[in-house]
Amino acid sequence: MTTRPNIRQIDLASTSLRDLNAALQGAAEGSDDAWTIVNPRGRHAIAVGMTNPVEVTIAGHAGYYAAGMNQRAIVTIDGNAGPGVAENMMSGRVHVKGNASMAAGATGHGGLLVIDGDAGARCGISMKGIDIVVRGSVGHMSGFMAQSGNLVVCGDAGEALGDSLYEARVFVRGTVKSLGADCEKKEMTVADRDLLQSLLERAGMSDVPVGAFTLYGSARRLYHFHVDNASAY
Amino acid sequence: MTSDSKNIPRTQPRFSATFDRGTISEIQRAAATGIYDIRGGGTKRKLPHFDDLLFLGASVSRYPLEGYRERCDTDVVLGTRFAKKPIVLKTPVTIAGMSFGALSAQAKEALGRGASAVGTSTTTGDGGMTPEERGHSATLVYQYLPSRYGMNPDDLRRADAIEIVVGQGAKPGGGGMLLGQKISARVAKMRDLPEGIDQRSACRHPDWTGPDDLEIKIEELREITNWEKPIYVKVGASRPYYDVSLAVKSGADVVVLDGMQGGTAATQEVFIEHVGLPILAAIRPAVQALQDLGLHRKVQLIVSGGIRTGADMAKALALGADAVAIGTAALIALGDNSPDLADEYAKLGTVPGAYDDWQDGRDPAGITTQDPVLAARLDPVLGGRRIANYLSVMTMEAQAIARACGKSHLHNLEPEDMVALTMEAAAMTRIPLAGTEWYPGKGGF
Numbered sequence: 136m137t138t139r140p141n142i143r144q145i146d147l148a149s150t151s152l153r154d155l156n157a158a159l160q161g162a163a164e165g166s167d168d169a170w171t172i173v174n175p176r177g178r179h180a181i182a183v184g185m186t187n188p189v190e191v192t193i194a195g196h197a198g199y200y201a202a203g204m205n206q207r208a209i210v211t212i213d214g215n216a217g218p219g220v221a222e223n224m225m226s227g228r229v230h231v232k233g234n235a236s237m238a239a240g241a242t243g244h245g246g247l248l249v250i251d252g253d254a255g256a257r258c259g260i261s262m263k264g265i266d267i268v269v270r271g272s273v274g275h276m277s278g279f280m281a282q283s284g285n286l287v288v289c290g291d292a293g294e295a296l297g298d299s300l301y302e303a304r305v306f307v308r309g310t311v312k313s314l315g316a317d318c319e320k321k322e323m324t325v326a327d328r329d330l331l332q333s334l335l336e337r338a339g340m341s342d343v344p345v346g347a348f349t350l351y352g353s354a355r356r357l358y359h360f361h362v363d364n365a366s367a368y
Numbered sequence: 369m370t371s372d373s374k375n376i377p378r379t380q381p382r383f384s385a386t387f388d389r390g391t392i393s394e395i396q397r398a399a400a401t402g403i404y405d406i407r408g409g410g411t412k413r414k415l416p417h418f419d420d421l422l423f424l425g426a427s428v429s430r431y432p433l434e435g436y437r438e439r440c441d442t443d444v445v446l447g448t449r450f451a452k453k454p455i456v457l458k459t460p461v462t463i464a465g466m467s468f469g470a471l472s473a474q475a476k477e478a479l480g481r482g483a484s485a486v487g488t489s490t491t492t493g494d495g496g497m498t499p500e501e502r503g504h505s506a507t508l509v510y511q512y513l514p515s516r517y518g519m520n521p522d523d524l525r526r527a528d529a530i531e532i533v534v535g536q537g538a539k540p541g542g543g544g545m546l547l548g549q550k551i552s553a554r555v556a557k558m559r560d561l562p563e564g565i566d567q568r569s570a571c572r573h574p575d576w577t578g579p580d581d582l583e584i585k586i587e588e589l590r591e592i593t594n595w596e597k598p599i600y601v602k603v604g605a606s607r608p609y610y611d612v613s614l615a616v617k618s619g620a621d622v623v624v625l626d627g628m629q630g631g632t633a634a635t636q637e638v639f640i641e642h643v644g645l646p647i648l649a650a651i652r653p654a655v656q657a658l659q660d661l662g663l664h665r666k667v668q669l670i671v672s673g674g675i676r677t678g679a680d681m682a683k684a685l686a687l688g689a690d691a692v693a694i695g696t697a698a699l700i701a702l703g704d705n706s707p708d709l710a711d712e713y714a715k716l717g718t719v720p721g722a723y724d725d726w727q728d729g730r731d732p733a734g735i736t737t738q739d740p741v742l743a744a745r746l747d748p749v750l751g752g753r754r755i756a757n758y759l760s761v762m763t764m765e766a767q768a769i770a771r772a773c774g775k776s777h778l779h780n781l782e783p784e785d786m787v788a789l790t791m792e793a794a795a796m797t798r799i800p801l802a803g804t805e806w807y808p809g810k811g812g813f
């Protein structure tokens with residue numbers, strides 16, 4: 136729930152996507168505005184390229200790339216999100232109240248992506264510093280080539296988790312169908328546990344106990360070309 | 369009969385055409401290391417190329433333009449289809465995408481300076497945009513690659529155009545590579561990678577596959593940049609008719625088509641030599657696709673892959689391209705493979721003219737390196753001057769040819785101005801074999 140005084144409503148049934156995004160992108164620096172977008176009807180590229188810390192609620196389902204490349208804005212999707220939600224996010228916060236499709240948070244550099252439901256395949260693919268917290272489960276190839284940042288999965292993970300992982304951390308509470316190449320179980324330190332705790336808190340999931348999680352990271356065996364790794368190339 | 373054992377002719381050492389010396393040494397190298405050969409540069413084998421076409425020039429039936437008095441314009445506008453701010457180039461030759469990381473910061477700056485001096489653009493690469501290249505490039509195209517290294521919306525908005533890279537001629541279907549020697553602290557930071565690792569980039573985009581997704585991706589990028597920037601789609605030459613059709617269907621303003629000769633900073637040799645089409649074979653189908661859609665010259669076509677001279681540029685334009693891009697030739701203009709460096713190349717086990725270890729980071733010319741001592745050898749101001757000189761020469765050469773063909777603009781060059789020297793070139797370009805009016809397939813034969 137927003138605490139901001141001015142709630143502006145934009146109806147995507149009668150407003151073009153261009154006008155909507157131009158209005159959101161043009162929101163004044165430091166403005167106290169909060170926006171609600173009604174009738175999103177799965178439209179693609181809603182609330183992309185935002186640069187200011189405004190609050191946006193998408194009242195319904197969003198299509199591809201909702202809140203793509205977000206900088207500082209606080210976006211809530213009160214529904215499901217299509218592929219690439221919050222892709223390449225730099226900062227800010229994106230909260231999907233339903234499920235998210237493939238490639239959620241792909242290549243994100245920063246900010247927090249929270250998914251209350253499940254996420255599809257390749258969640259956090261090539262992530263570069265973003266934090267992603269999923270209350271449900273994630274699909275196959277999640278964390279593929281993830282470079283940095285944290286992926287927290289409170290449910291289960293599909294096949295080939297963390298394949299060709301770099302320095303990102305992946306926390307999974309449930310089962311992992313299989314680990315991808317070069318991804319391995321890591322010892323969880325106190326610092327890791329504290330980090331996980333704070334991520335869950337920031338995601339509004341402090342009810343999820345930290346104890347049952349396992350940490351996965353890179354075995355760093357594929358960092359250099361070597362004949363013995365040929366089967367992984 | 370007496371036999372004089374001293375005089376019996378001996379069988380001379382005979383080298384196999386199949387197992388030639390290069391092949392033998394490659395098998396030996398593979399056996400010793402267990403890893404495929406990775407190198408820079410483009411295809412080294414002989415391929416059908418622009419050399420297999422000739423211009424006819426003027427004759428009794430066509431009159432030429434005067435060299436000094438009559439204009440032959442060279443400008444080109446890119447991105448007229450959807451972008452609010454199309455790009456205007458004074459000459460239709462641009463600098464292709466080459467990353468900071470693959471190239472030194474000095475080399476990137478020199479390319480920017482040279483291109484800007486003659487009114488054309490440069491392109492970033494698989495590693496993000498540096499402030500130096502933005503600062504020194506009047507017109508800068510920002511690549512959007514599968515790896516998304518360094519990708520951020522601020523740079524997207526700072527760019528003059530956006531190039532979505534689907535593929536590259538040297539390796540259609542392959543991702544980028546940058547070996548550990550070149551992942552310096554700065555390169556690592558820009559790409560968010562551990563320093564010194566052998567980086568292999570993804571070959572598929574992380575959040576879209578196929579033309580229907582691409583259309584949505586293009587819409588997103590336009591929404592982020594206020595529909596201002598021209599959006600290019602770059603493909604390696606493999607199925608040019610379909611790739612161009614689908615890029616256009618997805619909403620591209622410009623298609624960049626890179627032939628297999630196209631250079632690379634680091635790719636498996638087997639990829640460079642065995643995958644993709646020579647650019648000569650790819651232009652005609654690409655142009656045909658644009659014509660079939662009624663969008664030739666409305667969606668612009670940039671071609672690359674082994675472009676060396678104004679003649680190559682003129683031939684590409686005559687085949688229907690709107691502009692050309694250069695990578696390798698620009699590096700050579702900067703000083704790559706210079707005979708002055710013969711001693712240093714010898715230390716690396718090679719000779720000027722054959723150096724291709726651009727992946728290795730020990731480039732004595734200071735171009736394909738992140739070693740600060742080597743990179744400091746390249747003076748960006750002087751390098752910029754050399755690039756500007758070379759681009760001017762290319763432009764003047766193309767103009768000389770166009771005037772001889774009676775054309776007042778490079779874009780007025782047309783297939784009818786040329787003949788083919790070989791059956792292969794005639795078949796690939798549908799330009800008649802010299803001295804005939806026939807090309808393979810014409811009239812059903």
Ligand SMILES: Cc1cc2nc3c(=O)[nH]c(=O)nc-3n(C[C@H](O)[C@H](O)[C@H](O)COP(=O)(O)O)c2cc1C
Binds near residue numbers: 494631
């Ligand atoms: C050193 C070097 C680095 C390159 N890096 C990239 C890159 O980052 N992205 C890309 O799309 N193409 C890259 N290329 C390919 C060029 O953009 C271009 O397609 C090719 O060089 C054109 O062929 P040419 O070298 O024969 O002129 C690179 C080429 C070279 C030589």
